[in-house]
Amino acid sequence: MSTVAPPQRVEHQMTDKGSVPVYATGIVEQPWSTYTDSDHRVWSELYARQQEILTGRACSEFIDNQSRMGMTPSHIPKFDDLNRALRPATGWEVIGVEGLLPELAFFDHLANRRFPVTWWIRKPEQMDYLSEPDLFHDLFGHVPLLMNPMFADYMAAYGRGGVKAHALGAEALVHLTRLYWYTVEFGLIREAAGLRIYGSGIVSSKGESIHCLESSAPNRIGFDLRRIMRTRYRIDTYQKTYFVIDSFEQLMRATEPDFTPIYAELASQPAIPAGEMLASDHVHTRGTGEGWSSEADT
Numbered sequence: 287m288s289t290v291a292p293p294q295r296v297e298h299q300m301t302d303k304g305s306v307p308v309y310a311t312g313i314v315e316q317p318w319s320t321y322t323d324s325d326h327r328v329w330s331e332l333y334a335r336q337q338e339i340l341t342g343r344a345c346s347e348f349i350d351n352q353s354r355m356g357m358t359p360s361h362i363p364k365f366d367d368l369n370r371a372l373r374p375a376t377g378w379e380v381i382g383v384e385g386l387l388p389e390l391a392f393f394d395h396l397a398n399r400r401f402p403v404t405w406w407i408r409k410p411e412q413m414d415y416l417s418e419p420d421l422f423h424d425l426f427g428h429v430p431l432l433m434n435p436m437f438a439d440y441m442a443a444y445g446r447g448g449v450k451a452h453a454l455g456a457e458a459l460v461h462l463t464r465l466y467w468y469t470v471e472f473g474l475i476r477e478a479a480g481l482r483i484y485g486s487g488i489v490s491s492k493g494e495s496i497h498c499l500e501s502s503a504p505n506r507i508g509f510d511l512r513r514i515m516r517t518r519y520r521i522d523t524y525q526k527t528y529f530v531i532d533s534f535e536q537l538m539r540a541t542e543p544d545f546t547p548i549y550a551e552l553a554s555q556p557a558i559p560a561g562e563m564l565a566s567d568h569v570h571t572r573g574t575g576e577g578w579s580s581e582a583d584t
């Protein structure tokens with residue numbers, strides 16, 4: 287039986303998930319045999335609940351690839367089993383980690399097509415919310431789209447871009463992190479049948495899966511790289527603004543250019559509050575702003 291060292295919390299750091307523990311960088315073997323019945327039940331219930339909500343709400347690539355990878359509600363998947371489907375599809379693999387990683391370690395994994403997944407799952411009393419990513423968010427939310435070749439390339443390019451931005455300095459990282467937030471975590475995509483979800487932060491949340499598409503409160507705006515890089519976001523409430531791509535190809539192409547001159551250009555421009563709209567925005571929906579928190583955006 288494999289044993290795993292206890293979580294090595296380094297310190298609390300302000301990250302894009304709020305003030306959270308940032309863990310040691312080591313890769314851990316998934317301690318699959320130590321998951322309790324309760325752990326498996328949490329996975330099953332969250333999975334079944336999301337499966338129902340995401341039908342007709344998540345993009346077809348997400349839904350189709352989830353079953354193609356062999357993810358099911360019956361029990362917490364074994365990383366090794368998922369990797370047998372993932373590796374031949376796009377060259378990606380899932381690795382186990384204790385939790386959020388220091389930025390550079392995270393970027394380096396992505397650049398090398400390793401997606402870090404937190405090995406532990408939330409407790410039954412945390413079904414609706416917890417402040418740091420767990421196995422359900424990381425695995426259910428992020429991994430299915432890594433089966434898609436275009437999205438898989440985007441994530442690896444993001445990792446390389448992260449290593450570069452890290453060397454350029456804190457401001458470049460802020461701009462790049464906003465792109466990750468508004469695409470990988472909270473992105474919407476336009477399909478023939480209507481708007482659909484592809485962001486991991488949304489698909490792993492019951493409330494936001496409904497809110498992002500059905501609520502009249504948030505803005506829904508067409509993807510615009512510079513606009514996104516200037517836009518603050520929410521870490522503790524639903525997003526005030528969602529950005530909509532037309533295709534993963536659009537996302538790929540828009541992010542292909544070298545960001546170094548873009549970071550330089552943006553350095554002199556003010557950040558945009560999370561809920562603000564600009565005259566230049568391509569508007570899908572103008573939000574009513576109902577229920578918006580007046581606390582500061584991140």
Ligand code: PHE
Nearest residue numbers: 443444447541542543544545
């Ligand atoms: N083109 C970006 C750069 O030069 C890298 C990148 C690609 C970042 C895709 C994010 C997503 O920094």
Ligand code: CO
Nearest residue numbers: 419471486487
């Ligand atoms: Co995430």
